Structures are given as C-alpha cells and as structure tokens.
Amino acid sequence: MDDDDIRTVSKPTVNDIARVAGVSLATVDRVLNTRPGVRRVTIDRVNSAIAQLGYVRDTAAANLARRRLYRLLFLLPSNRNEFVIALEQAIAEQGAKLIHQRTTLERRSVPPFDSRAICDTLDDLDPEEVDGVAVFGPETPSVRDAVKRARAKGIAVVALVSDLPSSDRDHFVGIDNVAAGRTAAQLMGRFVRDAGRILVITGSRLARDHLERRNGFDAVIGADYPNLDVVASIEGRDDPELIQELLPDVFEAYPDICGIYSSAAGNPGLIRFIEETSRERDLVVIAHELTPGSRLALSSGVFDAIISQDTGHIVRSATRLLKATADQVPFDSTQERIRIDIYLRENMPLSPIPHAEELP
Amino acid sequence: MDDDDIRTVSKPTVNDIARVAGVSLATVDRVLNTRPGVRRVTIDRVNSAIAQLGYVRDTAAANLARRRLYRLLFLLPSNRNEFVIALEQAIAEQGAKLIHQRTTLERRSVPPFDSRAICDTLDDLDPEEVDGVAVFGPETPSVRDAVKRARAKGIAVVALVSDLPSSDRDHFVGIDNVAAGRTAAQLMGRFVRDAGRILVITGSRLARDHLERRNGFDAVIGADYPNLDVVASIEGRDDPELIQELLPDVFEAYPDICGIYSSAAGNPGLIRFIEETSRERDLVVIAHELTPGSRLALSSGVFDAIISQDTGHIVRSATRLLKATADQVPFDSTQERIRIDIYLRENMPLSPIPHAEELP
DNA sequence: TTGAAAGCGATACCAG
C-alpha cells in the first residue's frame, strides 16, 4: 500500500505489476499479451494488479523491445490524374518520415477498375510480411470477398477514398461522398443567379464515390432549387481528352447550361474546353480535388469552387488506423474524420504541396 | 565497410556510430547532444561517422531512456464563449491521451485582454518546470516582450488562434485571418441576391484576429461587389447580450441590411435577435466557428455559412510544434497548416465533438 | 577528456 502511494508520481510499469501480483516479469508479459501457459488463478492475480494500478502499456517501450516494424501497403489505381498523383506523393512523403518510426509504406498500382488485379494482390499478401493494406478501388463482389479473406488472414484493411462497405473493411478513410455531392449542389444553387440547366460530369459507374456524389447532388438540387434542372450527365471516365471531346455536343444540345458539376477526375479537359469556348458565358463550375491544375482554374476564375479532401490527411489517417487495428488499440475518431473541404479562391492554401520540411 | 553493408537492413544505431568512430557510447552521446567535454577531433570523428552512416536518432528510445516529460501550458482568455470552451475541451481530451505519451497539458485562464496577467504568468514560468506554452491573447507591446523573455529562458512559445507576429514566437497555430475575412466576403457576395448593406459585427479592437478578418472582408467586398455596401460595424465585445441589445437600433437606422458577417464571438445574441425579429427577412448570415450553437443555427437556416478552424487540430498542432521546438527537431509543415474551414449545412460533421473513442 | 555499466519499460528466449 505504501509502495503504491509512493509510486503515484510516475505511471505504473510492468515491474510494479509483477511486484503487486507477486509474480515475475515474464508472467506479467504473458498475461498482458494473452500468451498461453499461465494458470487461471495467476492470470486473475495479474489482471487485478493491472486494474488496481491503472496500468497502461507504454507503446514506445513495447515497440522498442519488440523491434516491431509496421509494414503497410497502399493499393491504388494506376490512373495518372492529379488526385492519384497527389495521393502517391503524400504516401512517398509520409513514408520517408515514418521510416524513422519503424513504419514502412509501400505503394502498389493496379489498372483502374481491375477487380481481378486487386484480388490477386490481396490474396498474395503474406500476413508475415504485411501488417495492413489500404485499398482504393471499386466495390465489386470479388473485391469485397478478397478484403474479407485478407482480414481473415490477420491483415488490417482500410478502404481509401471510395468505401467498400459490405466487405467488413476495418475502416473507411475518406469523405462522405453523398454529403460532398450535396455540398456541391448547395454551392451551385447559391452561386447560379438565374434559372437554367446543370451539367454533371461523372467518372465511372463502377466507382462508388462518384455515384454517391451524383446522388447527393441530385437530391439537393431537386429539393431546394426548382429553378435548376440537371441534364443527363456525361460519363467522362476520368479522361480529360474524352471530356473535352464530349462537351461541345452537350452545349450544342443544351445552350442554356449555366452550371457544371465535375464530380470525378479529368478536370484538365474541362478546363481547356472552358478556356477555349466559354469565357464569355456566365458559367458556374464546381469541381473536386485541389490539385495544381484545379488551383490555377480557381485562381483564374474558370472554377468557382472546389470540393476537396486532404490527401496528406488521408494517408496519415490510413496509417494511424492500420497501426491501431494491427495493435488492437483505440484511436482518436475526431482526428480521423476526413473533412469535406470547400475551397474558394480566398481560402486556398498558399501552396498545395509544400515540400519544405523546416526546422523550428 | 563490410560491417556497414551487413547493417544496411536495419537502421544505424549509436552502437554503430561508436564502432565506426572508434569511441564509446558515452562519447557518441555527448556529441549527439552537444554536451561539453569532448575534444574537437573526437567530435569531428563522431560527426563524420554519423554522416557516413546516415544516422537518425530514435526519439522514442531517447525519450524512454531520458524519462523525458513534456510539460506544456495553454494560456487562454477566461471567456465563456463556445469557441474557447471547445478549445478547453480539446485540451482536456488531448491531455488525457497524451498523458500516456509522457506529455502533460495544463490549461490556465486569464481575464480577456489582460496583458498584465499574461505577462505575469509568462514571467513566472520556470524553464525547469515548463517546456512550452501556447498563448491565446492580445498582441500588445508588453505581451510581445514577455514572450521574448519566455523564449530567452528556453521555453518554447507558440501563438494560438491570434498571432503575435512581432514577438518572435516560435510558431503561429491558427488560420490566416485576413484570408478568412476574404473568404467570408466572397461567400457573402455570392449568396446575397440583390444590392444592399452588409453589417459586420466585430469583437474588440485589441484582438488581432478580429481586425484581420475585418480588413480581409472589406477588401473583397470593396473590390468585387460594388452592389454591396459595408456599414460601420458594431463592436460586440464577444458579448451575446450586448449584441442582441445593439442590433435593433442598427436595423432601424439601416433597414436595407441584407447580410451580416459575425466576425467574432457572441453568436448566441445574434441568433436570438434573428429568430425573434428577422425570420421574414432575406438575410444572409455568415459567422465564425462551428460550435453546438452555430451548428443549430446552420441547420435551421439562421446561418448560411460558417467559417471555422478545427479546435482539435489546433491543440494537436500546438502540442506537436511545442515538442518539436523544445527538441529542436523538424516538423511536417503540411500537417500543421490550420485550414480555413467552410461549413454549409451539407458538409457539417455529424457531431461536432465526438467524445467516443472506439476500438477498431 | 573518455569509457564502463546501469538503467528506461517492455519483450522474448531459455531453463527449470
């Protein structure tokens, strides 16, 4: 009892537990890590000592002793659009920092919407070699099952950017895309001055995130803005060239388009089209993802607003969640919520990707 | 040389340095931590071994051995508005988590705008007892000098929410308030449908953040929205009662007010006024800080948009920056940039302060 | 000016 009082200044350690429970360090460790070979009574004795002392494991010390390495894998589509590139950069940057914290980030690309490649990659993963994987891919039945198998092998899995809800992934790291679509619609409704038609550019039917955005957008425009009419969307397949090619016909068919919601990738094509043809038009354009290209468009007035998600935050969050899942420890949910960022020209960060790492 | 090659699998340690430099661990440590009592030649030998091996210190192991505790202090105004309360909650929550990471967060309140109290607190700080302090206060000459003295004593100082630029504080943790004001103005200009007057509610002339917002707001309205006219602002002193009291006269004098920019605290008074009197009016209202009260106002349509800064992020960022400064190690500037958040009804987080800490 | 050795808090191997 006196001992306990004396100890209250600093936090209890395994040694304290051993002393209070009257067992050795090794036994305490066995109980702490639920390893076999301890009698029920002993387990109880140790556990009550733990409870009595209010012990909390020092993760840093544990990882040091364990020489624990976290090997995490990011599985991305091999798209070359700016968003995916930003994500890759964020992974590379975080990876360079985390190497000093016993964590390695590996990145692997598979062809877009190639469920098969995703499944094969996941199935080939050896739990001895990989602790967790972040998957940015389409929600297909085969992917869903492959995620389940990976988790069954003991590999932590988070869905990145686009959710895989029915796969039992451990977490989803990204924005609520229905809400993002609703946000875009609200801005559109506010920004457009008169009645007219709105064009939505989508990506692929296979991408859950694009679908959700579209649904959210339509719901709000339909409910709150009777003056606006959403015309049948064009499917741009995230391809700038295709988008630039399709747009003239659309504007021919609907000359009264007063707003464009670019809900997927392929913005460069949209930007080129507007710069070449629609300068004079009073067109409200809302797009997704703050990238070098979309920043310029926002600065120059080609875009009116950008809905975005912070790629740095996404990578850091995925990393923390994969580690926490692997270690089965709690995490800070407030820190892991990815915001639906709204950027106007006025609140853009000065530099999208400040590479500088400075000394205080 | 062979040794080095063999070692490339894992990262170099102090032992490797000692071996390569042909000195003892103790000497390596002395050089690493720039402690006295080492000959020039020896220092050089160790340093070149460090460079050769590309050594990076394992902070976790160092802190373990050092039994390093970070004692950080947050100095806040004793205002009871929701923003300060949210900040206090974030400090309490982070503090509870960080206690397991050798970091204690202490919070101290001083009367608002009481430079003297801030100076006294800073001057009383013992560098043996406090590693860093985050100051949320007015930028007065005396505060500036007290910050300088604190830093001279070896205490890390960051300015919180409102910058103290001429004080040589180590960092500023908060948003660019000029840009925040500009953002509010752009939204206002976009949201207001017709010509009219805009009322700005400010806080105090002593608060740098409020002044900056006001300047940014006026600049954009003046330049981009000739149809809008900003009437002389009212100084609400962050006081809901005062604001509620002042508003009727203002609307009497200017019945054509079509927008309100609440650039400081005291929103509850504004909300009550609008709910009681201006329901019928077509009033665009933009306020600062997402709090329980402002969330409700946004949901109900009393507010049209909220400019905000994430209190959780602010506290985490201040903590990381104070630690990094105290240890003189680099930090990740992309992670520390506090965003100018724009919230509409559609992109509000579901719960402003999710207290839940869940298991994966 | 330098080195040997004892920890920090936790883990893991090898005996018994």
Added chain:
DNA sequence: CTGGTATCGCTTTCAA
C-alpha cells in the same frame, strides 16, 4: 506453468 536474464536504442551516472 513460471522465473531469470539479455536485449531494444539511447541516456546518464560514476570512475578513471
């Protein structure tokens, strides 16, 4: 089943 002990990477006396 349980305990002793070396070790992780780094810091810190205490001697020499």
